[in-house]
Amino acid sequence: MTSFRPAPSWLADAVFYQIYPQSFADSNGDGIGDFAGITERLDHLAWLGVNTVWLNPCFVSPFGDAGYDVADYLRLAPRYGSSDDLARLVVEARRRGIRVLLDLVAGHTSDQHPWFRAAVEDPDDDRYIWAPEGHVPDGFVPSPGTRPGAYLPNFFAFQPALNFGYGSARQDEPWRLPVDAPGPRANRAALRTVMDHWLGLGLAGFRVDMAASLVKDDPGKRETAAIWTELRHWLDGAHPEAVLLSEWGEPEVSVPAGFHADFFLQFGGPTDGLALRSLWSNGEGTVNEAWDPLDCFFDAEGRGSPEPFVAAWRAATTALGPSGFIALPTANHDFSRLNCGPRTADQLPAAFVFQLTWPTLPAIYYGDEIGMRFVPGLPEKEGSVLGPRYNRAGSRTPMQWDDGPNAGFSSAPADRLYLPLDPAPDRPTVAAQRADDTSLLRLVRRLIALRTGAAELGPDASVEVVHAGYPFVYVRGGRYLVVVNPCREPMRCAVAPATTVRSLESDGVTIDGGTVSARGFGYGVFELTDARAGSAPQT
Structure with missing residues (x-):
């Protein structure tokens, strides 16, 4: 494995929050979210406990693909505001202990x-x-x-592909240039220029779009990995506190190549996104017709299993060692929200207990902390439709702040909003859930505080799977016992008795001697104060 400078110390404690800027907060009443709107809402993120934000692309664009068609990497799209507005956002975020990352579209332009x-x-x-x-x-x-x-x-x-060369030459295809041809060299230099520009203005790094797409016909992604290795060595010297997160979906390849972390995604890797889809994907929302049907673990009928995820996580973690991290998102701008299709709000707490206690870097998609739902049946918007059952607009609707006009997102007329609001009369809002100690938002805040206050719940601490089924039971760092039951039926299993356990966050879970009992959708985080729970046969 190539030797890199160790990741910045702050990364291990990162709790990511993804903001789709068009839909987060509109400060000027034009119906589209902007930098000033995000700045006005930073106190929400600080209160929640988030310490790292990444923004979808904000550069000049014709917006055929919601900004992923970049027309100028060094200028910001006027819809979001000015360079001064972004600079103020970065400064105000840092004042609250929050770092800001931009989205870098490396493989193509508009x-x-x-x-x-x-x-x-x-x-x-x-x-x-x-x-x-x-x-x-x-x-x-x-x-x-x-x-x-x-x-x-x-x-x-x-979106024409930038030429980073080909990994394999063919005499009958003379356009296959090597990676050291003038065009590919110029494009590598341009990536450094773009990164250097924004990092010099105080940004903390980049989430890199389609990071595996650079070199074409590249067996094993060897040449693409070499480009990122070159860029990482440059970054380590020029901006040692900056990080690179990859949209690759195969941490075993991307992290050794130079990324500090990679997301488990709905695509990518040898199992085509099985690690993430086996957790959340319930066959609704953004569904690729090519995906094999599967039963996800967070399924009310209890038809799934945590084992595909655990196996993929173990394989990736073993390959990475201490060189980098795996990030686990609740959702993203391309994939269905947790609250999608048949999944209901009462199923979400167990999902967050799992996400915020498993040894990965958590990434919360804006609005998931209050249980915003995927909204079906929306019109196509800026390239949102990818197939008959794959309209990404449903995951991109305006943030729901309160019960005022347009849910507090914008003062524009409703027909001028970037996307329609969730029309459900009981749609969740930040204001209502902040006022309710039993709400999902309050739970997520407490879980983030628990995670950030306990090294044993971080990505580097150990995990022991006690029961890989319903309920899913595991021990973190020899100190915390976690129980989640994503199905509606009560479940129980046997564990080695712990002398004393102390409930830190639980609902519907009891531990009686060597038996863990969990009601439907129950969850619990317990501190083992005298002895550590261990595996025992299922009952």
Whole structure:
């Protein structure tokens, strides 16, 4: 494994919070969230206990893909505000102990980017991948300019792939340039320039979009990994306190390549996202038709198992050692919220107990802390539709702050909002849940405080699985016993008796001698004060 500078010490204690800026808070009444709106709501994040925020792309863009089609990496989209507005957000966040990360779209640009506009008129420009005249290979798009031939997109047709070279050469495809060709070298240098610019303004790092997509036809992602290794060595010297989080979904590959952490995702890796989908995906919301049906563990009928997740986590953790971290999100802008389809609000507390006590870095998607639901049936918005059952708009609706107009998100007329609000009359709000000590929001706050106050609940402490079923029972750091029962039926299992246990956060879980009993959707975090609970046969 390549030797890197150790990760910044703050990362092990990170509690991430993802903000989709269009939908979080609108300060100027235009119906779209902005930097000033986020700044106005930082006290909510500080109160919650969040210490690291990452924002979806904020750069100049035609917004064909909600900002993931970047037209200028060094300028901010006016819809969000000015550079001064972002600088104020960063300063005010740091004043509250919160770091801010941006989203870096590394593998492609918008077709409106000046680089691409130049390339479509210059046959010698190799910043993008071009097949010559007479060739339109599978996946390529005919040139929109005077340049003959076709270009390769990275996702949508309006997102041309930046040329980082090919990992494999073929004589019949002369457009396959090596990774050290002038265009690929220029693109690597451009990544350093972009990163250096924003880190110099006080940002704490980047979440990197489609991080595995750089070098094409790259067996084992060896050449792509080499690029990130090069960038990590540069980062360690130039910005040692900054971090890189990858949208890769295969920590065994991405972290040794140079990322400080990788997310378990709904895609990626040898099991195609099984680690995450086996936990949360209930077959509703953003569903890829190519995914094999599976029963997730957080299923009211109790048809799933934690074992696929645990196996994937163990394999990744063993490969990583102390070199980096795995991040576990509740959801994201591409994937269904926890509160989706048949899953109901009373199932969410157990999910958060698990997420905030398992040895991964927790990443809370905005609104999940109050149980915002995935809203089906919304119109397509800025490239949200990816398939017949895959409309990402349902995970991107406005944050629900209070019971006022537009749920406190914006003063704009309702028909001018970026996306419609959840129309449910009982939609949850921050204000209502802050006033209720029994609410999900209050529970999440207490769990974050418990986690940040106990090293044994962090990502580096041990975990012993006592019972891998319903209920799921494990011990953290030899000190904390955690019980979660995601199904509606009462469940029990046997454990080695602990002399004394003290309940820290529990609802519907009892421990009587060597038996753990959990009512439906019950959960508990207990401190083992005299002896450690261990495994025993299931009863």
